[in-house]
Amino acid sequence: MSDVQLIEVGPRDGLQNEQTLLSVDEKVEFIGRAVDAGVRRVEAVSFVNPRRVPQMAGAEEVMERVPRLDGVSYIGLVLNRRGLDRALASAVDEVNAVVVATEEFSRRNQGCGVADTIAAAVDVVRDARAAGIATTVTIAVAFGCPFTGEVEPGWISDIVARLADEAAPDEIALADTIGVGVPAQVRDLARRTAERAPGIPQRWHFHNTRNTGYANALTALESGASALDASIGGFGGCPFAPAATGNIASEDLVYALDRSGVTTGIEMQRLVDAAQWLGKALDKDVPALLGRAGAFPAAR
Template sequence: MASMTVSGTHVVEVGPRDGLQNEKKVLDVDTRVALITRAVDAGLKRIETVSFVNPKRVPQMAGAEEVMAALPRRDDVNYIGLVLNERGLDRALEAGVDEVNVVVVCTDEFSMRNQGCDVAEGLARWERIAERSKAAGVFTSATLAVSFGCPFSGEVTADTVIDIVDRVAQSGPDEIAIADTIGVGVPAQVRALHEGLVRVAPDVRRRWHFHNTRNTGYANALTAFDLGECALDSSIGGFGGCPFAPAATGNIATEDLRYQLERSGVDTGIDGLAVVDAATWLSAELDSPVQALLGKAGPFPG
């Protein structure tokens, strides 16, 4: 296993998981491994590669173990596996993931549709998974879904999210990710949630997950960056969405986020043109258009 050595503001590539799970075309194991290999070759160091969920519910994520077994292993690259329950954790640990990411949902209705349990049971599952994952020596993060708004319950207040952060933090996560699952968030919400994170979990790494559904994803990402050191999720080409959230379109794009961070003084270590090439290739594989803009406009300076 790789060690968690990435620090400072950096990009977490979620395309192989969140980028693919809502696409109509299901990619085979070899193609998904090729996508991840392209991400590694482009300089990405943390990559959410697979989701250990029921393939009948999310067929795009079938074959997680086969993907993990075929990946190029490097000491400086961490492969993240998403899990929803203890069975998923068993599979993730056996497959040799470097990091476990657990989803905790902030509203009961979305939690029931996504995980088949309410928020209270989701938190209990998190506590059990965190204990076992940490005992196994694996970097463990919790992603709080629908932190900015829920497609079924509507507004989600910052106080609601921070109460859940407080509960999650009691299990000692290495990182907490705040997710705008359906792309409704705005910078004012980012600032309010950041204030709460710093207050109740000051020593836990911060990570943010934004979608650009309503054209606010990049503004939110740069707001989070301005507020302090953090990890930012993005997807090659801007692909992605949640199969359990109506009209939840793509993640912010890795190449566009990389451009903004580099122009803001962050050395991301990412080859932007290699990501653009990967997005073009992935678009052809999925028969789906690239959402990112960098490949259309080109870098600056040229």
């Protein structure tokens, strides 16, 4: 296996479905703890309507106060031109636009159809590139939809091709938003994506809803992934997807990668400490397992 970037999405996807709302101070501390652990790409904020997703309120204030260090890149999730304007004004380093792959989920999540989300993502990528900002487009519910069921992989590859042809983002991410995917699907989508968007790095986003997230992440890495999303503590979920539980946990993933000889540059114990801090802030048990079992061999 090769080296891989771990993208910490806890400050965004990890918090967006939690009932406890963190303050700006707490969000900044959370991000700082991730950076202190060695994370160098953080999906720090989401520029969405705070009335719809109150957990993401205060994005501008968070970005004003995050630690600005050489080599650390902050990502803002955006859905449209207004979100991009807010992101650019907040001096993000990257933007992540979202295309939802099914009509029903797209209308519930973003209030418009798939074609509209593709067009919006293309516009975001073009305008962000003109502003000198790196771009990712994430294809949500790429493995399955909670409302309409199976998603045809050929349809996902058609979306990939359109994004590559019309926008050519710096990165394409495929997201198992509700945690239904298995490694065979990962291999298939990785192959299709490489064929339809040659030369564009692949990023992958997995949830562990059905206990397949880590197997999927390792399969994506073997299939050529350049980046994997994970969330400290394994917190997270989509507020518009019923029963969508947490992301794969950053510390559990780093353990698997370290033991597999994959370099991440991230200190596992600092992630465990950050997860324990976050669990207290959210008044919830930490879903991740590493903090309970500890590393192996045990530290002396």
